[in-house]
Amino acid sequence: MPRRVTAAVLLAVTGLLAGCGGGAPTAKAAPAGRSVYGGTLTYLEHQPPSCLYLPAAGFYPNGGLLNQLTDKLTWQNPETLAIEPWIATKWEINKDATEYTFHLRDGVTFSDGSPLDAAAVAANFDVYGKGSTELRLPPAEFVNNYERSEVVDARTVRFHFDKPSPGFLQGTSVIGAGLVSKRTIGLPYEEQCQLKNVVGSGPFTVANQIVDKQIDLKVRKDYNWAPPSSKHQGRAYLDEIKIIVTPEDNVRVGALTSGQADFVRYVQAYDEQTVKSAGFTLYAEPTRGVNNGLYLRPSNSILSDVRVRRALQKGTNIKEVVDTLFTPSYPVATSVLSHLAQGYTDLAKELVFDPDQANRLLDEAGWKRGADGVREKGGRKLELGVFVSLPQPLSKQTLELVAQQWARLGVKLEVRPGDAGTLAVDIKNAEKTAISHGMVGRADQDVIKSHFHSENRDVILSEDEKLDRLLEEQSALADAGERNAKVGEIQRYVIDQGYAIPLFEEPQVYGGAPTVHGVSFEAVGRPSFYSVWKS
Amino acid sequence: MRRAGQALLVLWAAFTASYVLLHLLPGDAILIKFQNPELGLSPEQIARIREAYGSDGPAAYLHTLLGFLRGDFGYSIDTGTPVVERLAEALPETAKLAGLGFAVAIGLALVIAFTPWLRELPSLFVAIPVFWIGILLIQLFSFRLNLVPVIGGDEWQQLVLPVLTLAIPVCAPIAQVLARGIEHASAQPFVQVVAAKGASRRWILWRHVARNAVPPALTMAGLTFGELIAGSVVTETVFGRNGVGRLTEQAVSSQDTPVLLAVVVLAATVFVLVNLVVDMLFPLLDPRLRS
Numbered sequence: 040m041p042r043r044v045t046a047a048v049l050l051a052v053t054g055l056l057a058g059c060g061g062g063a064p065t066a067k068a069a070p071a072g073r074s075v076y077g078g079t080l081t082y083l084e085h086q087p088p089s090c091l092y093l094p095a096a097g098f099y100p101n102g103g104l105l106n107q108l109t110d111k112l113t114w115q116n117p118e119t120l121a122i123e124p125w126i127a128t129k130w131e132i133n134k135d136a137t138e139y140t141f142h143l144r145d146g147v148t149f150s151d152g153s154p155l156d157a158a159a160v161a162a163n164f165d166v167y168g169k170g171s172t173e174l175r176l177p178p179a180e181f182v183n184n185y186e187r188s189e190v191v192d193a194r195t196v197r198f199h200f201d202k203p204s205p206g207f208l209q210g211t212s213v214i215g216a217g218l219v220s221k222r223t224i225g226l227p228y229e230e231q232c233q234l235k236n237v238v239g240s241g242p243f244t245v246a247n248q249i250v251d252k253q254i255d256l257k258v259r260k261d262y263n264w265a266p267p268s269s270k271h272q273g274r275a276y277l278d279e280i281k282i283i284v285t286p287e288d289n290v291r292v293g294a295l296t297s298g299q300a301d302f303v304r305y306v307q308a309y310d311e312q313t314v315k316s317a318g319f320t321l322y323a324e325p326t327r328g329v330n331n332g333l334y335l336r337p338s339n340s341i342l343s344d345v346r347v348r349r350a351l352q353k354g355t356n357i358k359e360v361v362d363t364l365f366t367p368s369y370p371v372a373t374s375v376l377s378h379l380a381q382g383y384t385d386l387a388k389e390l391v392f393d394p395d396q397a398n399r400l401l402d403e404a405g406w407k408r409g410a411d412g413v414r415e416k417g418g419r420k421l422e423l424g425v426f427v428s429l430p431q432p433l434s435k436q437t438l439e440l441v442a443q444q445w446a447r448l449g450v451k452l453e454v455r456p457g458d459a460g461t462l463a464v465d466i467k468n469a470e471k472t473a474i475s476h477g478m479v480g481r482a483d484q485d486v487i488k489s490h491f492h493s494e495n496r497d498v499i500l501s502e503d504e505k506l507d508r509l510l511e512e513q514s515a516l517a518d519a520g521e522r523n524a525k526v527g528e529i530q531r532y533v534i535d536q537g538y539a540i541p542l543f544e545e546p547q548v549y550g551g552a553p554t555v556h557g558v559s560f561e562a563v564g565r566p567s568f569y570s571v572w573k574s
Numbered sequence: 575m576r577r578a579g580q581a582l583l584v585l586w587a588a589f590t591a592s593y594v595l596l597h598l599l600p601g602d603a604i605l606i607k608f609q610n611p612e613l614g615l616s617p618e619q620i621a622r623i624r625e626a627y628g629s630d631g632p633a634a635y636l637h638t639l640l641g642f643l644r645g646d647f648g649y650s651i652d653t654g655t656p657v658v659e660r661l662a663e664a665l666p667e668t669a670k671l672a673g674l675g676f677a678v679a680i681g682l683a684l685v686i687a688f689t690p691w692l693r694e695l696p697s698l699f700v701a702i703p704v705f706w707i708g709i710l711l712i713q714l715f716s717f718r719l720n721l722v723p724v725i726g727g728d729e730w731q732q733l734v735l736p737v738l739t740l741a742i743p744v745c746a747p748i749a750q751v752l753a754r755g756i757e758h759a760s761a762q763p764f765v766q767v768v769a770a771k772g773a774s775r776r777w778i779l780w781r782h783v784a785r786n787a788v789p790p791a792l793t794m795a796g797l798t799f800g801e802l803i804a805g806s807v808v809t810e811t812v813f814g815r816n817g818v819g820r821l822t823e824q825a826v827s828s829q830d831t832p833v834l835l836a837v838v839v840l841a842a843t844v845f846v847l848v849n850l851v852v853d854m855l856f857p858l859l860d861p862r863l864r865s
Binding site: 081083087090095175177228229230232233249250251252281283284285286287289290293294296297299300458459460461462463464465466467 | 599600601602605606607609610619622623653654655660663709712713716717720723724725726811812813814815816820821824827828829
């Protein structure tokens with residue numbers, strides 16, 4: 040009984056503290072009353088931003104920053120995934136998707152005063168499409184088959200492709216396609232990486248930066264080119280955003296619930312309840328791409344046998360992983376792709392946990408249990424290595440649980456914490472790193488190509504020409520229906536080949552104070568603070 | 575003069591040892607920064623970037639050493655800014671934190687050592703990891719009692735909890751040695767003699783016991799410098815403060831060799847200086863060590 044009283048008092052105190060933050064706390068972040076201009080949003084980020092060269096800046100910690108600084112040609116509606124106008128007011132695409140013509144909005148300027156015109160857009164996409172050897176800029180993974188740009192007039196730009204490129208329209212809406220000034224895009228890689236050189240046309244500009252600690256953004260008062268479908272137009276409501284790097288999970292969550300911060304990214308699964316029970320809003324945003332999973336490398340001498348790969352797939356209890364470590368914000372994977380991804384096919388039946396079949400497959404492949412319970416073949420033990428993936432939530436715990444499950448099959452999984460140097464050297468070595476743990480978010484069919492193609496992220500160090508061919512075919516199909524069918528075929532192929540053990544659909548989880556209204560997210564879970572106001 | 579020579583030798587050894595060790599580690603900062611599959615760079619392209627950053631080998635060692643002698647620590651590979659600039663930003667922050675942390679630690683140690691019923695505390699303080707102390711203080715004073723903010727707040731508000739976090743583990747060994755010294759000195763026969771001559775308790779404690787108990791504690795205080803540095807790495811990370819500790823942590827994770835070398839040499843320099851000061855303080859306290 041006394042315990043319950045204490046809990047009640049604590050709850051009351053927390054409630055009071057939350058109330059001190061400003062205004063009357065409401066249960067949900069539903070817009071209460073009329074939006075107001077002014078105020079500062081304190082946003083706590085888990086990690087400092089990495090390199091900010093846009094095509095390479097998809098790393099989630101960069102999202103809360105870059106989404107406020109840059110605009111894109113098009114806007115992907117996160118509800119319908121339809122591509123809507125933004126800086127481009129309209130566009131034409133020829134029948135085989137090899138020519139895209141964009142008509143640009145008038146009067147848009149970058150924060151350095153230079154115009155966002157056809158020449159600037161062309162300069163951006165020439166780099167994103169082809170990269171630059173001289174400036175050491177790699178091309179972007181969201182642009183395929185790019186040939187050249189053509190400035191038709193100051194407000195019209197045309198892009199030519201040497202093969203159909205149906206993914207390009209969506210590609211113009213992603214974070215990496217953020218438009219920067221002509222001066223920025225002409226800088227070498229190392230310079231474009233630095234925040235001080237990122238000059239965009241977005242609703243906020245950088246006012247101050249303390250490297251690795253804090254970034255202050257200031258509203259751009261003359262901003263007047265939000266996506267036409269946005270209810271809010273003109274300048275952003277907020278005056279200022281303070282992005283503060285706060286690596287400690289419980290400091291971020293505690294600062295939020297005690298009223299010291301307004302919005303935080305990367306709320307861990309075990310902190311979700313704390314946020315909710317304090318009356319704060321939890322945002323678990325889907326990333327609509329390749330699921331968080333284990334990706335098995337056929338070029339590893341043990342995993343070259345498809346039976347071993349299939350056995351590991353069958354012997355992994357995905358549901359146990361999710362139930363033990365995560366929350367309903369992390370849906371159990373039912374395919375390589377998220378169920379909200381473009382071209383998703385339900386393969387849940389293929390992914391049913393079946394330890395008997397797993398053991399049978401390993402027996403068939405000639406791996407016999409040794410004295411210590413680990414299987415052996417020709418004097419070699421069935422041992423595989425994997426690195427903990429730092430950007431993935433609870434990666435270490437996930438891998439350790441999988442290692443326990445695999446130990447029951449007689450497979451030893453060595454989970455390596457991996458300092459950055461060892462990781463950088465060994466990640467491309469299939470013998471040392473037999474499996475990779477990761478995901479990638481993008482709301483277009485091309486996301487599967489980004490993940491698996493031998494010339495993109497190549498997570499399985501693919502030697503499979505058929506897989507590469509299927510991925511290329513998919514990226515060049517102009518008809519959406521045909522394209523989705525092809526993506527379905529690829530998902531089935533990847534599962535059949537045992538290249539993937541999908542675990543869960545990784546969300547981006549944020550916590551927000553009840554006084555914060557109007558937060559929106561792009562299609563893959565990065566926040567936009569343009570329409571945010573505080574009550 | 576001989577001591578100065580020794581000190582320089584120590585610094586050179588620290589520089590060379592860390593130079594060699596850092597180059598023995600697998601991978602390098604450039605690979606770490608650019609191998610990210612999202613960038614889609616080929617190994618050849620990475621090699622070209624590496625060339626752009628400068629050469630390797632014995633020539634590079636000499637080049638770096640000469641640079642250090644001139645006070646030029648090169649450029650951070652991770653951020654592209656001069657190392658000197660980053661140190662100039664970080665050093666005052668850590669100096670403030672460590673200086674205040676040390677002062678508070680000495681204060682705490684004195685209070686604990688001279689208050690018999692507090693003498694069990696140091697064993698507790700030694701046992702709790704710095705990380706935990708930080709989290710506990712934040713939870714209690716900031717999140718529960720709302721006395722000091724961790725996010726935002728003025729400079730002093732931002733210092734209170736980190737300074738305490740650092741002072742608690744640092745004060746423990748000093749307090750332990752001091753308390754032991756006091757017990758030991760109080761049991762000496764001369765104390766009874768002084769007492770028999772009619773000296774007050776306070777006179778005995780300050781004039782006789784303390785003088786004998788302080789020198790070992792002073793050595794200990796000099797040695798806790800390492801603890802201060804290690805503690806500030808953790809403290810700065812927990813509190814999200816900018817400083818040498820945080821800089822080191824990030825340089826380690828990205829294997830940013832120029833930054834790490836500069837930090838090692840800096841730490842070695844301060845360590846040497848602190849020990850020099852401690853050695854010079856001894857003769858002042860202990861007449862037997864004069865001449």
